Amino acid sequence: MLLPALLVAFAASAQVPLADPPEGAAAAEPARPLLSINSIDQGSAVSGERPIDVVFRPAPDGVPLAKVDVLINGVPKILFDLQPGDRSVSYQWDTRDVPDGRHVIQAVITDQAGRSRTYETFVYVRNHGGPIPGHSTSxxxxxxxxxxxxxxxxxxxxxxxxxxxxxxxxxxxxxxxxxxxxxxxxxxxxxxxxxxxxxxxxxxxxxxxxxxxxxxxxxxxxxxxxxxxxxxxxxxxxxxxxxxxxxxxxxxxxxxxxxxxxxxxxxxxxx
Known part of the structure; x- marks a missing residue:
C-alpha cells in the first residue's frame, strides 16, 4: 500500500538529526554550532517527568562552545555552562508543571564567538487524560x-x-x-x-x-x-x-x- 510507505518517509523527516550541513551550506550561512534533541519524538504524548537530552558539537571552525539554554514555551528553564569536552546535557522536565495540551521545547546552543543555533520541537502533555468524548473541538x-x-x-x-x-x-x-x-x-x-x-x-x-x-x-x-x-x-x-x-x-x-x-x-x- 502507498500510505504506510508514505508514513515511513514522513516519520523519517519529522525530527532533524544532528548532522553536518549539506555541501555549499557554509556559503549560504555563517558557521554555527550544531544541536538536536534526541530523547523526545516530535508530536508525541508525554506525562510525568521526562528527560530532555540535548546533543551538540562545535561549528566546523572549532570555536569552543559556551552554553546551552533549555526553554519550555519560550520560558527559560535551565542554563548549562559548558566545558571544552561537553557534547550533551540533560534536563529533567516535570510535565505536571504545565497544563495538558501542546507545548514547545527549545534548546539553544551558543559558542564563545556568540554564534547560536536553536532546535525546536513540540509535544502534547497528557497528565489528566484526553478530551471528554463527544466534546472535541477539532x-x-x-x-x-x-x-x-x-x-x-x-x-x-x-x-x-x-x-x-x-x-x-x-x-x-x-x-x-x-x-x-x-x-x-x-x-x-x-x-x-x-x-x-x-x-x-x-x-x-x-x-x-x-x-x-x-x-x-x-x-x-x-x-x-x-x-x-x-x-x-x-x-x-x-x-x-x-x-x-x-x-x-x-x-x-x-x-x-x-x-x-x-x-x-x-x-x-x-x-
Missing part, C-alpha cells in the same frame, strides 16, 4: 483562496484541519473525493487544492483523519463545496446540475473514541 474547513462565501469555490482552495488543542495530533491525513492528498505532522495542518476540470464536474468532498499522540483516531467530515457556475463557464467548462449540498465548509469533529487505538502502520482508508 474542525475541518474548505476555504476558497479568492475569498468566496463558505461552500463556494472560484479557483484554488485551502483545506484546513484544526485539531482539538487538548488532544493534539501526531499526523493529519487529508482526502479529496476519496483520494489521499496529504499527510502532515506539524501545524498548520493545511493543504492547497488546485482547481481542475475534474473537480468542476461535481461537489468537492473532503474528509480528514487525525492520528493522536496516543494512537487513537478522530475522523472529520465529509464536507463539501462546489465551484461557482460563472467560474466554470469562464474556464470554458460546462455547468452540470447537481443535487443540493447538505454539508457546509465547516463541521465539528466526530467524537473521539479513546477505546479504539490505531496502529500507525495501518492508516485509515479514504471514505
Amino acid at each position: 474542525t475541518l474547513q474548505i476555504i476558497d483562496k479568492a475569498g468566496a462565501p463558505e461552500g463556494v469555490l472560484t479557483g484554488d482552495s485551502v483545506i484546513r484541519v484544526v485539531p482539538d488543542p487538548t488532544a493534539g495530533a501526531q499526523w493529519v491525513i487529508i482526502y479529496v473525493n476519496g483520494k489521499f492528498k496529504a499527510m502532515l505532522n506539524r501545524p498548520p495542518y493545511q493543504y492547497t487544492q488546485p482547481a481542475s476540470a475534474e473537480l468542476m464536474t461535481g461537489p468537492v468532498v473532503v474528509s480528514a483523519s487525525i492520528i493522536r499522540p496516543d494512537e487513537t483516531r478522530e475522523e472529520l467530515g465529509p464536507i463539501s463545496a462546489e465551484f461557482d457556475p460563472n467560474y466554470i463557464r469562464a474556464q470554458g467548462g460546462e455547468v452540470v446540475p447537481t443535487a443540493p449540498r447538505t454539508s457546509t465548509g465547516l463541521t465539528p469533529a466526530r467524537p473521539l473514541n479513546p477505546a479504539a487505538p490505531t496502529n500507525l502502520a495501518g492508516l485509515p482508508a479514504a471514505r
Whole structure:
C-alpha cells in the first residue's frame, strides 16, 4: 500500500538529526554550532517527568562552545555552562508543571564567538487524560483562496484541519473525493487544492483523519463545496446540475473514541 510507505518517509523527516550541513551550506550561512534533541519524538504524548537530552558539537571552525539554554514555551528553564569536552546535557522536565495540551521545547546552543543555533520541537502533555468524548473541538474547513462565501469555490482552495488543542495530533491525513492528498505532522495542518476540470464536474468532498499522540483516531467530515457556475463557464467548462449540498465548509469533529487505538502502520482508508 502507498500510505504506510508514505508514513515511513514522513516519520523519517519529522525530527532533524544532528548532522553536518549539506555541501555549499557554509556559503549560504555563517558557521554555527550544531544541536538536536534526541530523547523526545516530535508530536508525541508525554506525562510525568521526562528527560530532555540535548546533543551538540562545535561549528566546523572549532570555536569552543559556551552554553546551552533549555526553554519550555519560550520560558527559560535551565542554563548549562559548558566545558571544552561537553557534547550533551540533560534536563529533567516535570510535565505536571504545565497544563495538558501542546507545548514547545527549545534548546539553544551558543559558542564563545556568540554564534547560536536553536532546535525546536513540540509535544502534547497528557497528565489528566484526553478530551471528554463527544466534546472535541477539532474542525475541518474548505476555504476558497479568492475569498468566496463558505461552500463556494472560484479557483484554488485551502483545506484546513484544526485539531482539538487538548488532544493534539501526531499526523493529519487529508482526502479529496476519496483520494489521499496529504499527510502532515506539524501545524498548520493545511493543504492547497488546485482547481481542475475534474473537480468542476461535481461537489468537492473532503474528509480528514487525525492520528493522536496516543494512537487513537478522530475522523472529520465529509464536507463539501462546489465551484461557482460563472467560474466554470469562464474556464470554458460546462455547468452540470447537481443535487443540493447538505454539508457546509465547516463541521465539528466526530467524537473521539479513546477505546479504539490505531496502529500507525495501518492508516485509515479514504471514505
